[in-house]
Amino acid sequence: MSRNRVSRRSFLQTSLLAGSAGGAALFGPWQHNRVYAAASDKPIRIGLTHDASGQFANSGQAEKRGTEMAVAEFNEAGGLLGRKIETVWMDTETNPQTGTRVAERMITRENVHFLVGAIQSGTANAISQVAQKYGCIYFNTNSSSPTESGKNCHRVKFVWDGNGENFSKAAARNAINSFGKNWFLIYNDYVWGQNTNAATKAVATEYGATVMEEVPIPVGTRDWSSVLLRIQQANPDVVAAAVGGDDFKVMRQQVRDMKLDRKPAWINNQQDWPDVYGLGTDAAFGVFGTTWYHYLDLPGVADFVKRYKERYPTTRIDVPGNVTYNGYVAMRELLRVVQEVGSTDNIKVIKALEGRVMKAADRMQHHDAVIDADSHQVQQTIYLAQGNPKPRDDSDYFEILSSSDPESIRSAAGKECKLESYADTPNYDQG
Numbered sequence: 001m002s003r004n005r006v007s008r009r010s011f012l013q014t015s016l017l018a019g020s021a022g023g024a025a026l027f028g029p030w031q032h033n034r035v036y037a038a039a040s041d042k043p044i045r046i047g048l049t050h051d052a053s054g055q056f057a058n059s060g061q062a063e064k065r066g067t068e069m070a071v072a073e074f075n076e077a078g079g080l081l082g083r084k085i086e087t088v089w090m091d092t093e094t095n096p097q098t099g100t101r102v103a104e105r106m107i108t109r110e111n112v113h114f115l116v117g118a119i120q121s122g123t124a125n126a127i128s129q130v131a132q133k134y135g136c137i138y139f140n141t142n143s144s145s146p147t148e149s150g151k152n153c154h155r156v157k158f159v160w161d162g163n164g165e166n167f168s169k170a171a172a173r174n175a176i177n178s179f180g181k182n183w184f185l186i187y188n189d190y191v192w193g194q195n196t197n198a199a200t201k202a203v204a205t206e207y208g209a210t211v212m213e214e215v216p217i218p219v220g221t222r223d224w225s226s227v228l229l230r231i232q233q234a235n236p237d238v239v240a241a242a243v244g245g246d247d248f249k250v251m252r253q254q255v256r257d258m259k260l261d262r263k264p265a266w267i268n269n270q271q272d273w274p275d276v277y278g279l280g281t282d283a284a285f286g287v288f289g290t291t292w293y294h295y296l297d298l299p300g301v302a303d304f305v306k307r308y309k310e311r312y313p314t315t316r317i318d319v320p321g322n323v324t325y326n327g328y329v330a331m332r333e334l335l336r337v338v339q340e341v342g343s344t345d346n347i348k349v350i351k352a353l354e355g356r357v358m359k360a361a362d363r364m365q366h367h368d369a370v371i372d373a374d375s376h377q378v379q380q381t382i383y384l385a386q387g388n389p390k391p392r393d394d395s396d397y398f399e400i401l402s403s404s405d406p407e408s409i410r411s412a413a414g415k416e417c418k419l420e421s422y423a424d425t426p427n428y429d430q431g
Helices: 008-022 057-076 096-108 121-134 164-179 191-206 225-234 245-257 301-311 322-341 346-353
Strands: 032-034 044-048 085-089 114-116 138-140 157-159 182-188 210-217 238-242 265-270 287-290 369-371 382-387 398-404 427-429
Touching: 044 057, 044 096, 057 085, 057 301, 057 322, 096 114, 096 121, 114 322, 121 138, 121 157, 121 191, 138 322, 164 191, 164 238, 164 265, 164 287, 164 382, 164 398, 182 191, 182 225, 191 210, 191 238, 191 265, 210 225, 225 245, 301 322, 322 346, 346 427
Parallel strands: 032 427, 044 085, 044 114, 114 138, 138 157, 182 210, 182 238, 238 265, 265 287
Antiparallel strands: 287 382, 382 398
């Protein structure tokens, strides 16, 4: 297999000639995609695929702050492999089609070494397909559909959030024992909501729940009255909601207006911090999952919050939440691994990531985490929380109820994962 070095100029000239002569696309899924630096001070470029518009705009910008914070701290400590790290950001608009275009441009025109980001699972899946085509390592920082590390897994993709099945397993048994067996399910009608709802249903029925109804909710729903009336009439013990982003904000307010926030009990599969912050300490209702909280009594948490506040003194979300946390620890681990292997070669970095154990104290969680070698999902601590009845300040929305170790809530979705072989993954190193 050839590893001949080519300059960027000759690479582009050859590609342009081939395109004009034969009508072929300028860029394609070659086995080798290399652009070599002319000098050792060439920056290492990371493509950030964070939303700034669409349903998950707030979360996209929250994770962007986390990834950029990790990059800034590395640069302040001397960079990576003795080189400066640069970021290139493009808005993926909570849209899979846009995600595809952004990933193509990042790789073929911006010459990024790695891709990091995405909230919506459909967008993450689209980005990962492009990344696999070229061999570019992609860190999916915050998408939580079980399919991301299941049937839509890829050798180049690593999934950093807990998935819907992890959260369902952490919450379901407790909810059945505490509130009752009659469940009403509602979910956003796209890949994350559909697959999270399926996981919730499977887990709940395994533990003895009876599902009364399942209602898909179109993305962008602003009038919830018909759905909430159905819930009121059905009178379930538990409503399990897989609803996110702006839809969840609207739903929450209308649930409270109809005085349904205390009974029935609500299980909100995962509560992302940007979806609740700014609405007041009584905005969180029901029981929900998260991967991190800024008042966890653990080493490093207070210092991380302090550094965030110093770096982002004027942002609307003035304390970091789970989304920012996921962006930060994912980016930090990628940079650490590149430093350890001494290379940006994709196969070397992938092999170093697979099976990697990350200590609880370093990750500011209660249990060690591991990157599953067979699915590339980070198996990590999942916390159950509820609205805090005794907040210590205006940012203390959550009361952490429990933590689950990774093995006890491990998702079965990884059994559907069929990672491409190393030989079938294009070698990718931007030099």
